[in-house]
Amino acid sequence: MSSDPSSSEPTDSAGGLSALELEKQQLRELNQKPAIPRFLGYVKLSGPGWLQSALTLGGGSLASGLYLGVLTGYSLLWLQPLAMILGVIMLASLSYLTLSTGERTFRAINYHVSPVLGWGWLIGSMMANMVWALPQYSLATAAIKQNLMPEVFGSMEGNTANYILVPIILVISTAITWSYGSGHWGVRLYERMLKITVALVVLCFMLVVGRMVVAGELILSDLFAGFIPSPGSLTEPSPEYQALLAEIEVANQPYWREYILNQQFDIAMAAFATAVGINMTFLLAYSTLGRNWGKEHRPLSIFDLSTGMFIPFLLATTCVVVSAGNRFHAQPFRNLLETVNGTLEEGQDPASDKVVGAYKKLLNERVAADIKADDSVDSSAWLPKEWDSQVQARMATDTISDAEKYLASTLVKRDSFDLSRSLEPLFGGKLFADIIFGIGVLGMAMSTISLLMLVSGFCVCEALNVPSTGWTFRLGTLAAATGALGPFFWTEAAPYLAVPTSVFGLVLLPIAYASFFFLMNSKSYMKEELPTGTKKLLWNILMLCSTLTAIVASTYAIWDKAGWMGIAGLTLFVTAAVMTWRKR
Structure with a gap:
């Protein structure tokens, strides 16, 4: 098995x-x-569902929820729960497959479906681990520097704090992950630790929303309306941003509208991808086998996924979106701008140097777009320095309106540090609010880091066809240590790194979903456990809805990011899978 x-x-103590x-x-x-x-x-x-929940409630979920709230308010509250429902369907089908046969899923896909899909699933999971680990380290170090110990690490220059914190996080995460390989008691201890972490994370974000309810800042009817699916909210700016766009000169509205929609698309795709990632499917397949679960456990597994995974995810992500939407949506960045002689100018907050740089970059990019669109200017051969000088010259001669300044200030990327401020009135001050929020964010990041390492160990052992034990497994977990590079190469708001990495994960997700769909209909694999009649029809309808949705979202993301080259690569992959199809 x-x-x-x-x-x-x-055996028990009585030898029975x-x-x-x-x-x-x-x-x-x-x-x-x-x-x-x-x-x-x-x-x-229960157990594996909580593992999935701990992996899901990481930097990706925090960033997706944070920026969904910033850009769309409550209008996309329905997106993450819908993605999770589709994901739970596929994870439940994977659990049914694994528990019905007891076979290792990677080998089953290779033998009964297609080795291209099987290896695509394994390599895709490994790549997702290595990429998704990047924002987790950035988020963990940011929580320590900004929320938990700002006096100690927040004032250090350059990467000094990262040189201290990253090795500590890596060592602790490795020790926790390796406890999984210490035997049955290690698995149980590990899962109990993660249950506590997930509960703490959910509690922290519920406290944020609870404070808003108590203060009368949250209109429940707006909240409930956000859970009604509205595809139009994916293709149009929110009403609040449409009102801000209407204040801008007509000639400049298309640029800002396109910018908002592009950001909205990336964040929506990231939110969809972080609900259930391809590496999560690998984790479930081997964590259930690791507990020696069998056919008797199939109802428990469905319950485990529905409660241990879906409920914490729903509560936490909803609270993050609501908190961010209430505090940041279409609102200027705190202390970034002030009115001087009737005109908006940069504020004097000494802590906002990084924020001011991001704000100026937004305006510079808008001016650069004007220069590119100017037919009278030949900018095709300009070097970066020439671009900078031309942009600055244009900025000096063309006055940026207050409406554009205000809009740009609302689009500066927020950090988890800013979100923690919503806890201050509840806890009577900044210090305790930062500690509570920082612990929750650090717990999210640390639990996800250790689980990404765990999945990497499974992937390496499966690729080598060796047992998931000993030093092969331990060294395999270190493949996800690539995340330690995140804080050194990402200078923007730490949570936002999870957005582009999550879009990458979305591209790979259909590989897993399609593999499970074909396994569920494989007579050679399922044998007497193959669903029949109404049960088979129900499984196929649910799985087909999830798979087709993932394929459409992935294909759209590939086209948006890679164009025809991406579509060509996708075509080659599908062709290879068809050519290696197992006729069983």
């Missing part, structure tokens, strides 16, 4: 049934009980 380190089945057989017996008894006692029993036995 599984070669995971937790696959042993210790093994722990696994006792668990199966308990499940049979629970299935005969009423709903509430049965669900309470399931909670005690």
